[in-house]
Amino acid sequence: MHPQIKEPTTRNAKNTFKAIEDAAYEVFYKNGYHGTTIADITNRAGVAAGTFYLYFPSKLVLYQHILMSLSHDIRKEIAAKVSRKETRYEKEREGIKTFINYALERPEMYNIIWESLYIDRELFRDYYADFAKRYKRGLEEAAAKGEIRSLDSEVVSYVLMGITNFIGLKVVMDLGEGNENVDAIVNVVMEILDKGLFKKHRDSSGK
Amino acid sequence: MHPQIKEPTTRNAKNTFKAIEDAAYEVFYKNGYHGTTIADITNRAGVAAGTFYLYFPSKLVLYQHILMSLSHDIRKEIAAKVSRKETRYEKEREGIKTFINYALERPEMYNIIWESLYIDRELFRDYYADFAKRYKRGLEEAAAKGEIRSLDSEVVSYVLMGITNFIGLKVVMDLGEGNENVDAIVNVVMEILDKGLFKKHRDSSGK
DNA sequence: TGCTAACATGAATATATATTCAGTTTGTGA
DNA sequence: TCACAAACTGAATATATATTCATGTTAGCA
16 A cells, blocks of 8 residues: 555544545546546545545645556456466466456556656556566466467566457457457467467578 | 648758757657657757747647658658569568567667557557458458358457557567577568468367 | 737636535434 | 544635736838
């Protein structure tokens, strides 16, 4: 928990705190950080403007609080699903699928994480650096077992994050246009990861 | 040119206009859209605040103007380089390499394009939709020639954009930490695209 | 040299909104 | 039932900054 946040102690105060958090999720998503005012948040939460400052010292700290809770949540969800699979191949498929479904069901979270690049660059950087680190670990284990080819695992992790994030972006942007067949999309991605994009060209030593 | 922008006519006015544009590039990059004020721009350009409004009706229109010019520029650069290559394989390698080098040399452009998701969602969406459309065309030609495998070209184009953008992101975030060996990074990416990530697992019909 | 239109100025205006604070209500333990 | 702290209120404050406008300056031409 952010050190500057004052935790509520009584039952009523806990409800108030939660109402502010919930309102913030909704409004930050809908209108972005700069597009939402403290008044938007407190109105939606049904409390007075001053009440906000009983718990949070500033709008920025609230944003950071929400961002951290989001990123924790999305990582937990992916880790839980992935750990149930045996092979790296199956883990990868599951991770991509989970991420896309997450983006589809709660586009707000996804959106808020990207916006952080322009609100709190450190937090954004840390989020992806940490994500990459976990990814690397998994990839290196898989390489040690001979499940995947030996390639720079840092670069590979950004390749995989890039694919997942952009496919998620596409799905979110297309929301409501009926392109939500996640399995079909994941199949295409796995085809590429499994066999490559290119048909064999010239000699296999390449150019 | 944006219809609300008033073009300068005289030699001096052209210089003033250019100075405002140049200042805006720098400052938008450095501090983001919300972090820069009209005063920041006009101070850096060496003109009075009011002068800004001789040419641009608002800060938003200036931002849109700059974003469009950036996205035009980056696409032009990639298209020019790619068109010199023969095979899809070589074109892909060149496109990725050009994009990363672009991000490395002018991180501001790259940065501004992503921020647009939170400033002008339509413009952002259009930018990527258009990028994807061009990509699709190239991929479909390559598929017709048998250079690449037949897969949903829309999904493939987002996979490739995702890879490129995230590798670009990594390179920009790491700037100054000596990880700027673009060729080595591109090689890893091409390895994956060429031969896949996974070693052959079980039977090739897959799961 | 004087005229005119384009160009430029920067102080003043208008507005938005994050944050404060003096006062009020509420719940709880004695 | 009282006392007190915690919780809450919302009008007032403070600040930032996009935009306007009355006024001045310049360049080129008759």
